[in-house]
Amino acid sequence: xxxxxxxxxxxxxxxxxxxxxxxxxxxxxxxxxxxxxxxxxxxxxxxxxxxxxxxxxxxxxxxxxxxxxxxxxxxxxxxxxxxxxxxxxxxxxxxxxxxxxxxxxxxxxxxxxxxxxxxxxxxxxxxxxxxxxxxxxxxxxxxxxxxxxxxxxxxxxxxxxxxxxxxxxxxxxxxxxxxxxxxxxxxxxxxxxxxxxxxxxxxxxxxxxxxxxxxxxxxxxxxxxxxxxxxxxxxxxxxxxxxxxxxxxxxxxxxxxxxxxxxxxxxxxxxxxxxxxxxxxxxxxxxxxxxxxxxxxxxxxxxxxxxxxxxxxxxxxxxxxxxxxxxxxxxxxxxxxxxxxxxxxxxxxxxxxxxxxxxxxxxxxxxxxxxxxxxxxxxxxxxxxxxxxxxxxxxxxxxxxxxxxxxxxxxxxxxxxxxxxxxxxxxxxxxxxxxxxxxxxxxxxxx
Numbered sequence: 001x002x003x004x005x006x007x008x009x010x011x012x013x014x015x016x017x018x019x020x021x022x023x024x025x026x027x028x029x030x031x032x033x034x035x036x037x038x039x040x041x042x043x044x045x046x047x048x049x050x051x052x053x054x055x056x057x058x059x060x061x062x063x064x065x066x067x068x069x070x071x072x073x074x075x076x077x078x079x080x081x082x083x084x085x086x087x088x089x090x091x092x093x094x095x096x097x098x099x100x101x102x103x104x105x106x107x108x109x110x111x112x113x114x115x116x117x118x119x120x121x122x123x124x125x126x127x128x129x130x131x132x133x134x135x136x137x138x139x140x141x142x143x144x145x146x147x148x149x150x151x152x153x154x155x156x157x158x159x160x161x162x163x164x165x166x167x168x169x170x171x172x173x174x175x176x177x178x179x180x181x182x183x184x185x186x187x188x189x190x191x192x193x194x195x196x197x198x199x200x201x202x203x204x205x206x207x208x209x210x211x212x213x214x215x216x217x218x219x220x221x222x223x224x225x226x227x228x229x230x231x232x233x234x235x236x237x238x239x240x241x242x243x244x245x246x247x248x249x250x251x252x253x254x255x256x257x258x259x260x261x262x263x264x265x266x267x268x269x270x271x272x273x274x275x276x277x278x279x280x281x282x283x284x285x286x287x288x289x290x291x292x293x294x295x296x297x298x299x300x301x302x303x304x305x306x307x308x309x310x311x312x313x314x315x316x317x318x319x320x321x322x323x324x325x326x327x328x329x330x331x332x333x334x335x336x337x338x339x340x341x342x343x344x345x346x347x348x349x350x351x352x353x354x355x356x357x358x359x360x361x362x363x364x365x366x367x368x369x370x371x372x373x374x375x376x377x378x379x380x381x382x383x384x385x386x387x388x389x390x391x392x393x394x395x396x397x398x399x400x401x402x403x404x405x406x407x408x409x410x411x412x413x414x415x416x417x418x419x420x421x422x423x424x425x426x427x428x429x430x431x432x433x434x435x436x437x438x439x440x441x442x443x444x445x446x447x
Contacts, residue, residue, distance in 0.1 A: 068291030
């Protein structure tokens, strides 16, 4: 009974907290921790300090990149690709948003691409829902394939902290091809979704009104005529080189400095968790100089603000979850170990719905991965189903999905009458399920 009551309290804090955003989720988790400790008598768990420090370093570097104009440089190249190949917008748009997320570590880069994707599609008389919905899904799937995303660095930190040998490159060798295959299959399915605009009576009725027709077809939205200073391009070069260095060091630990953990002990290479922190701070400093960034402006950037929300939410959620799970670890370990041993896909389902509960891949990983590791779930299985960390498309409440609906002036990207039959459901399910299947094969082939 106590286990059930504790779990219900955990769910209640998550459900109420999500309604108030990332900061609200964190502070409401504090209520859960107080109740666990003072009423249930649980020993307080430990907040994931190392994970939070990695997140802070990554977010800081990404904030400097956006403030320098480097992110806009990437978006301009992406728009040029789409406008040069307009007939293939349904395939190229999701690949583009996925790639931008992989490079930048956040799916929020898709907001700038939405009006461009819509403009290219509607001018080609392509149903905007086709490229837009799958592009929103693809942007979020790219999070688990990015070497600088909060979710990936958290995963590496948790697995490394549990005593397992894993490198950032190991994770990326599974996550990049698996999420890309998921995006590609979802895009291929999207090419034929819905009616052609010429056959869609609802759309035709809409554009019979001259004012609505003007609104639907509107003015061209573009970044191509935006002039950017050379310093913005310098920032991009520094950022990409930094990612490359992290990947190399992660794959060749013999290149890392080694230190003895105690007198008389054999030297060991420093942790990649520490390396990522150092290099991210170093990259941010180089962008500060080369990009001529005003440091005080970084705090106002969208990437920095969204990253700090993720940091704060992980702090509260992970601490509350650790307090609850640690108190019942023996029972939960046996249950989870038996279930995952008999049904490996059960871990994917748990990760999927947890991410929906907290509306965050990073926060979902902070809850599920430590529990799975303590229960004896092998890291290879966690890597296999990394795509399942994206489950918040299941209900169309995530900001990027809502923004996508707003940017589609044709009204074809929508929330259905029955809520679950929204535009993102099938592309999301195709992407996650196929990504998990490919990830399972790759992880067991490679490791």
